[in-house]
Amino acid sequence: MNLLVLVGFMGCGKSTVGKLLSASLGWRFCDLDERIEARAGLSIAAIFAKRGEAAYRQLESHELLNALGEARARRTVLALGGGTFAQPQNLEPIRQAGAATVFLEVGIEELLTRCSAMANRPLFRDEASFRGLYEYRLEFYRQARFTVPAGNASPAEVAERVLAVLNRNALLAD
Ligand code: S3P
Secondary structure: OEEEEEEEEOOOOOHHHHHHHHHHHHOOOOOOHHHHHHHHOOOOOOOOHHHHHOHHHHHHHHHHHHHHHHOOOOOOOOOOOOOOHHHHHHHHHHHHOOOOOEEEEEEEEHHHHHHHHOOOOOOOOOHHHHHHHHHHHHHHHHOOOEEEOOOOOOHHHHHHHHHHHHHHHOOOOO
């Protein structure tokens, strides 16, 4: 296994936990949101505001393919955006890349608390739409190969849980 993909709703800790995992594994870290911003030369909020969500999703799928391609050459921990794994066109390329997908599961109440404190997320508009989006996306996130509880725990503890799951499944053997 050469590619670990972290999946889950905004605020679940994909980027923070991903960086910790890349440090402990000695693997490269790739943050899809950061790649998209670098490619567009705009923040995610600005891409949504200027070009709209549909254009953002196209950019996201395109950068995902680039990231998956790069991961063939170097072992990688890839943190997706909150919506990436809920776009059907993105699932097959991730599967074909042989990725171990891990859903970082955090309950909606905790996500609300975490995300209310952050101003930079275009899809955090109001509580009702946030809850609706979470409900809609859960069935996609549950298609990840592994689910790791990620609420009420520090990023370091969550990273340990992910490593334990990967070890239990002999995915870090070589
Ligand atoms: C999104 C989540 C964000 C970012 C963009 C869209 C979503 O990523 O990709 O704002 O659709 O939930 P994070 O999950 O890293 O916040």
